[in-house]
Amino acid sequence: xxxxxxxxxxxxxxxxxxxxxxxxxxxxxxxxxxxxxxxxxxxxxxxxxxxxxxxxxxxxxxxxxxxxxxxxxxxxxxxxxxxxxxxxxxxxxxxxxxxxxxxxxxxxxxxxxxxxxxxxxxxxxxxxxxxxxxxxxxxxxxxxxxxxxxxxxxxxxxxxxxxxxxxxxxxxxxxxxxxxxxxxxxxxxxxxxxxxxxxxxxxxxxxxxxxxxxxxxxxxxxxxxxxxxxxxxxxxxxxxxxxxxxxxxxxxxxxxxxxxxxxxxxxxxxxxxxxxxxxxxxxxxxxxxxxxxxxxxxxxxxxxxxxxxxxxxxxxxxxxxxxxxxxxxxxxxxxxxxxxxxxxxxxxxxxx
Numbered sequence: 001x002x003x004x005x006x007x008x009x010x011x012x013x014x015x016x017x018x019x020x021x022x023x024x025x026x027x028x029x030x031x032x033x034x035x036x037x038x039x040x041x042x043x044x045x046x047x048x049x050x051x052x053x054x055x056x057x058x059x060x061x062x063x064x065x066x067x068x069x070x071x072x073x074x075x076x077x078x079x080x081x082x083x084x085x086x087x088x089x090x091x092x093x094x095x096x097x098x099x100x101x102x103x104x105x106x107x108x109x110x111x112x113x114x115x116x117x118x119x120x121x122x123x124x125x126x127x128x129x130x131x132x133x134x135x136x137x138x139x140x141x142x143x144x145x146x147x148x149x150x151x152x153x154x155x156x157x158x159x160x161x162x163x164x165x166x167x168x169x170x171x172x173x174x175x176x177x178x179x180x181x182x183x184x185x186x187x188x189x190x191x192x193x194x195x196x197x198x199x200x201x202x203x204x205x206x207x208x209x210x211x212x213x214x215x216x217x218x219x220x221x222x223x224x225x226x227x228x229x230x231x232x233x234x235x236x237x238x239x240x241x242x243x244x245x246x247x248x249x250x251x252x253x254x255x256x257x258x259x260x261x262x263x264x265x266x267x268x269x270x271x272x273x274x275x276x277x278x279x280x281x282x283x284x285x286x287x288x289x290x291x292x293x294x295x296x297x298x299x300x301x302x303x304x305x306x307x308x309x310x311x312x313x314x315x316x317x318x319x320x321x322x323x324x325x326x327x328x329x330x331x332x333x334x335x336x337x338x339x340x341x342x343x344x345x346x347x348x349x350x351x352x
Contacts, residue, residue: 034314046314059260066265067272071279079279080231084203086283087179091155102158102224109253111220112162114146114171139213140198141172147218149245150175151204152226156186163196174213176202205234207241218245221252227297228256228287232277235287235297243301252303257288258310264288 034046051059071079079086106112141147146169153159153175162173173196177183186192186199200212204226221242227235242252257263259276263286267278277287291310298305 040314040316044316046316047311049312049314051312056260059265062265063260063276066267066269067275069269070272070274071270076273079273079283079285080234082283083229083285084178084180087177088181090282090284091179091181091185102161105158105161106165108255109222111251111253112148112165112222114166114169116169117165140194141174141213144170144172146171146220147213148173148220148222149213149218149242150222150224151242152223152229153177153186153199154179154182156189156192158222158224159186159197159199160189160191163191163193167193167196171196173197174211174218175199176204178203204238204241205230207237211245213245215244216247216250219247219250221246221250223252224255225257227254228289229285230287231285232274232287236300239297239301239303243298243303251306252298254294254298256294257286258312259288259290261288 032043032045032047034040034049040046146166148162148166148171150158150162150173154177156175159173159175166173175186175197176199177186178201180201183199183201192199198212202209202211223242227238230238246252264276264278271278271280273279273285277285279285291308295305295308
């Protein structure tokens with residue numbers, strides 16, 4: 001399995017540490033490799049686990065099997081039309097306790113750090129968004145030198161680690177979700193600070209409504225486990241819209257589910273909407289990407305791909321004293337204690 005895929009040879013000054021001569025990326029991003037099956041319990045996560053041809057074929061068969069009986073066509077529109085209601089219900093039930101704060105955020109995406117607190121991107125004030133009349137209308141974060149947008153912020157599991165990191169810098173964070181319940185949770189959190197962050201309700205599939213900031217004014221856009229919740233037919237329009245928000249040289253940071261993730265293989269018959277697109281029991285939806293699909297989404301939006309990484313992860317934990325097998329020893333792993341996770345990372349730069 002290839003780890004990093006460099007699709008451009010042009011030097012990108014603001015993120016030199018993202019380019020490698022070959023091989024695996026350094027730890028901790030994708031650097032925990034299981035070489036001895038006896039060590040499987042030393043950590044609860046292993047990166048870049050190789051599948052045999054037989055294992056890949058079994059995964060494909062499972063996905064094909066649970067996709068045979070799709071949800072009737074006449075019932076499918078409600079999952080797209082009422083998506084905000086399903087997510088409102090989700091956050092109303094779980095509040096901010098379902099997901100943990102993303103402690104890995106700055107390790108895997110150091111581009112989020114403002115330059116004055118150790119970030120690896122330079123801050124270049126851009127006034128491209130300020131055309132005639134000569135003075136721009138006021139907007140939240142207008143005096144910031146470094147602007148970040150998180151799309152699909154949920155209850156703030158990325159928001160508050162970012163806020164606590166950018167405090168005292170010249171950075172400003174925007175965050176949006178189309179669940180009003182989620183935005184209420186963010187705004188009611190004791191760490192929420194309107195001087196550093198502006199949270200707002202937004203359906204990113206609505207590509208006509210304006211954002212609370214001018215076009216081409218963002219340095220970073222964070223898109224983590226968001227596009228997978230959107231109907232695949234709408235994904236390209238969403239990425240196109242986000243690309244129009246970025247400064248020249250701005251960066252999109254993407255992370256989402258990969259094809260044949262264990263959660264895809266666990267779906268039952270009758271939960272499939274279309275190929276690799278499913279609905280959960282609570283009505284929320286999820287799509288499972290390939291690297292090529294993600295590459296096309298961002299390239300078609302006029303963005304330059306800087307990194308495209310697929311990480312096959314093995315999650316392991318002791319279960320009633322059982323010892324999980326290594327994935328290559330020919331035995332069958334018990335999914336209660338050994339799980340395969342497929343995650344796709346992409347970093348793209350605006351070159352428009």
